[in-house]
Amino acid sequence: MKQDWVVDIYGNGETTYIEQLKSIIKTSNLEEQINIKAPVFGAHKLKVFRDASLFVLPTFSENFGIVIAEALASYTPVITTKGTPWEGLQTYNCGQWIDIGVEPLAKSLTNLMTKRPETLMEMGVNGRRLIEKKYSMQAVAKDMLTLYNWILNKTEKPTFIDTL
Template sequence: GKASFVFFSRIVPKKNLISAIKYFDTIDGEVNFDIYGPIEDDIYWKECQDAISKLPPNITVKHKGIIDHDHVFEVLSQYDAFLFPTWSENFGHVISEALFSECPVIISDQTPWRGLEEAGAGWDIELDNSSKFIQAINHVVHIDDNEQLKMRSHSKKYANSKFNLENLKNEYIKALNTL
């Protein structure tokens, strides 16, 4: 199998890039893992680089700098999955950007984005369950093109369902009526 993964966030401990890197240690198959985002913690980035240097040769990791905001959807849509084992997100705009880009997500359960696996749009996984993260990565590496296309389409469908304006309007009216 073969797959490309993306991490897109500030490079700070809270975003947990180090775990994302270490998950690739036992993955078989050809993997590209591209990291986008500003390095805001040099000591942490050095730890990440050390972890990268220990990965097997079938895993290629590159820091690609910052994505210009006008190109976020275009860039994210080129990847098979967005990997983001964050320690916590109030909303996680980058997760919605990945989903709207038809890029399935493998994220921690520390975000409001839940029920991803049931929706066929990715995985939301407990942070202490690294074997489940590895299982999800392996799934993406080894699925066929049809399955990948299905996941892409489910990702966008899931994002649209979360942003359905009619639903939001009805919830808002319901909330107002309870006042």
């Protein structure tokens, strides 16, 4: 249930904005459920991802969102907005790729926060598969070879190349 969840917000930002968030949390008596934490790096960051049941990145525009790849590689399901290029969250059943806005985010959070832990773990495994299949060094190297062959040998255009 949602009441059992704790939200940890990692990162930094403008001091006045962070203070506003802390004030809202305190005024709403949510200090035991919502925590604002400093950025984490390296092994500690991976541990945070692995310990999380869910990673959420609502954004208007994110070029790739490396933190999304890091979360998925750590077996953590992801919710992010269509401001990112992560449609694969839907097709691989490893999270949700939602419209930008409060309503879609609330709906997605409610949906995933009420799933059984085993379902979230299965989604996490699916996310790891997505990373291994599309973003591992081996997968990227294979795509690069396909691209070079297309350019140099005029072979069939790779499916990952968009047409303008």
